[in-house]
Amino acid sequence: MTDQTNSTAVRKEQTARRPPERLNFGKRLLRALPVVGLLLILTWIFGHSGVLHKLETTVSDAEMRLNRPPIDSAVAIVNIGDEDYRNLFESTSPLDPARLQRLIAEISKGEPSVIGVDIDTSSPRFATQLKLENWTPRIVWERELRKIPENVSGHESLETLPILGGRKDIDPARNSTGLPLLIDDAEDKVTRRYRRVIVTQDGILPSFPWAITEAYLQDKPADLAKLQESSDDLLIRYSGNREGSHRLRLSATKLEELSKNWPAASPILGKIVLLGGSYLGQDRHDTPIGQLPGLEVMANVIETELSGGGYKAPSRAVLFLLELFEAFVLILLFHILRLRWALACSLVLIPLMAILCSAFAYGDKHHFVQFALVLLGLLIFELYEHFRRTAIPRVYHDLTHSSYRAM
Numbered sequence: 426m427t428d429q430t431n432s433t434a435v436r437k438e439q440t441a442r443r444p445p446e447r448l449n450f451g452k453r454l455l456r457a458l459p460v461v462g463l464l465l466i467l468t469w470i471f472g473h474s475g476v477l478h479k480l481e482t483t484v485s486d487a488e489m490r491l492n493r494p495p496i497d498s499a500v501a502i503v504n505i506g507d508e509d510y511r512n513l514f515e516s517t518s519p520l521d522p523a524r525l526q527r528l529i530a531e532i533s534k535g536e537p538s539v540i541g542v543d544i545d546t547s548s549p550r551f552a553t554q555l556k557l558e559n560w561t562p563r564i565v566w567e568r569e570l571r572k573i574p575e576n577v578s579g580h581e582s583l584e585t586l587p588i589l590g591g592r593k594d595i596d597p598a599r600n601s602t603g604l605p606l607l608i609d610d611a612e613d614k615v616t617r618r619y620r621r622v623i624v625t626q627d628g629i630l631p632s633f634p635w636a637i638t639e640a641y642l643q644d645k646p647a648d649l650a651k652l653q654e655s656s657d658d659l660l661i662r663y664s665g666n667r668e669g670s671h672r673l674r675l676s677a678t679k680l681e682e683l684s685k686n687w688p689a690a691s692p693i694l695g696k697i698v699l700l701g702g703s704y705l706g707q708d709r710h711d712t713p714i715g716q717l718p719g720l721e722v723m724a725n726v727i728e729t730e731l732s733g734g735g736y737k738a739p740s741r742a743v744l745f746l747l748e749l750f751e752a753f754v755l756i757l758l759f760h761i762l763r764l765r766w767a768l769a770c771s772l773v774l775i776p777l778m779a780i781l782c783s784a785f786a787y788g789d790k791h792h793f794v795q796f797a798l799v800l801l802g803l804l805i806f807e808l809y810e811h812f813r814r815t816a817i818p819r820v821y822h823d824l825t826h827s828s829y830r831a832m
Contacts, residue, residue, distance in 0.1 A: 460806045461752045500724045501673035501696045509677040510704035522554035531684040533560040535691035539640045541565045543701030552590030563640045568602040583625045603636030616710040618658040634726040659735030736788030747782045759807045775800045
């Protein structure tokens, strides 16, 4: 009897020490599906509560501060500062039309490709006091909105103001218009997005940077064809240099001095010139690289367009399929490899897959946190499953075996 009892005990001990039978892939996948579903729901909740947005914008803003600016920007800025406002425009608003006309003429002598006038010309004074000359560059005039909504959803029908006092003799072959609408994030009021076209009461109109991009690329139809008109929100890819040292920047006074030697020594030859004002501290925006005048933000948007355009958020279906795909890969990894190797590989693959999914979905790696959350949650579940199928039976056996021997 004793020998039989001992033999039974030995068999139980051998059974307990034997590695647990591995589940087939189908069963493993079915067990993980509820967990994957829960993780997707939690990710959705985090996204709508603002937690994910805060994490993503923190990563995005940090990366933008490290972005290397282009060696030579196609955009040059002529800024009307406080001193120019006092000395050239005698501190009057709106700006004197005749004086603005002379400034545009001086810029035109430098033979830029496009002049973007980021100045409100809706006052009736501009209809009679600013003469439209046969300037060589194409002129893109800023067209103001009567009221800019606090949160832009894309479904508003915005009311626009006329350019140049509403005059009707504007030659569309030489002049175009654009709306200077930039979009702040609702959570922190930081300007990160823009649109190419905007719905208004006058129809669908181009944004100011998009109108400039179209004018600049009109002789490069292949490059322009790569950028499609869209009312979607697009991400501005700011240059990491807040001062914009890669960009030619002149005050209005300095431009007047330099223009005496143009066009022989023009630094703006063939460039896009943005003419605007930062006087009286107006039109300033909080951005990922610090507070900037609207003129500088527009320059970043145009540079974004010329480098291939900003990225738009993917559809929910695309995000769902990507998250399912990465979960499937992780489950497969734990099925074909032993725990030690699966864990080591997953620690390498989780950040890599999260970054790749973010790049595929958004065109950047700022949103990797969204995909990493699902993978980390699933990794914890796989470790728990292994513990439940190995450690718990072993502990149970040790406890029962000790009790049996004590008897």
